[in-house]
Amino acid sequence: QSVLTQPPSVSGAPGQRVTISCTGSSSNIGAGYDVHWYQQLPGTAPKLLIYGSSNWPSGVPDRFSGSKSGTSASLAITGLQAEDEADYYCQSYDSSLSGWVFGGGTKLTVL
Amino acid sequence: QITLKESGPTLVKPTQTLTLTCTFSGFSLSTSGVGVGWIRQPPGQALEWLALIYWNDDKLYSPSLKSRLTITKDTSKNQVVLTMTNMDPVDTATYYCAHTDDSSGDRYFDYWGQGTLVTVSS
Numbered sequence: 001q002s003v004l005t006q007p008p009s010v011s012g013a014p015g016q017r018v019t020i021s022c023t024g025s026s027s028n029i030g031a032g033y034d035v036h037w038y039q040q041l042p043g044t045a046p047k048l049l050i051y052g053s054s055n056w057p058s059g060v061p062d063r064f065s066g067s068k069s070g071t072s073a074s075l076a077i078t079g080l081q082a083e084d085e086a087d088y089y090c091q092s093y094d095s096s097l098s099g100w101v102f103g104g105g106t107k108l109t110v111l
Numbered sequence: 112q113i114t115l116k117e118s119g120p121t122l123v124k125p126t127q128t129l130t131l132t133c134t135f136s137g138f139s140l141s142t143s144g145v146g147v148g149w150i151r152q153p154p155g156q157a158l159e160w161l162a163l164i165y166w167n168d169d170k171l172y173s174p175s176l177k178s179r180l181t182i183t184k185d186t187s188k189n190q191v192v193l194t195m196t197n198m199d200p201v202d203t204a205t206y207y208c209a210h211t212d213d214s215s216g217d218r219y220f221d222y223w224g225q226g227t228l229v230t231v232s233s
Contacts, residue, residue: 036219045223100160
């Protein structure tokens with residue numbers, strides 16, 4: 001059981017907007033630690049998508065955006081494209097575990 | 112350009128010790144704030160953080176695996192080594208190493224290796 005909770009799957013049609021939630025607790029997201037998001041295309045290593053809850057690394061399109069509130073965070077993808085079909089993971093730091101924690105991952109299907 | 116690459120055995124027997132090496136380039140593990148972590152992913156399952164070593168030799172371990180893990184660095188060789196004792200079939204996974212720099216206060220992995228699949232079987 002992952003420390004951060006994500007929905008197992010989400011789906012959307014091309015051009016639509018989807019959101020992926022990431023729920024934590026008072027020892028991680030709720031404690032003020034930032035949330036970071038990774039995209040993992042099939043058969044590849046994870047790639048940093050959003051850092052510091054809402055910042056883009058170089059090269060990541062602004063169709064991807066992140067937000068954080070309380071003990072939760074969200075990743076939004078607008079203008080859905082076929083190449084967005086991947087697994088998405090949230091990650092933060094947990095003070096009670098003194099370590100880094102990942103969500104269980106969400107599989108995005110583009111219909 | 113930062114790159115990382117994992118190396119080690121592809122097959123280990125139950126109860127054996129796994130030793131994985133992460134060889135990196137494009138950064139120095141003696142630079143303030145820089146760290147290298149290990150993350151694994153069983154087939155079809157989620158990412159799991161294992162361990163992290165910082166430039167100043169500070170080490171963090173996943174509490175659930177702490178007793179089995181050791182992480183070390185060789186700054187001169189640009190390598191980080193992870194050992195995991197008493198391997199079990201449930202430890203079958205792709206093991207990744209990744210770069211972090213928390214000098215800004217954020218803790219995330221911005222560069223990842225390609226991963227290496229380790230199978231535990233007799």
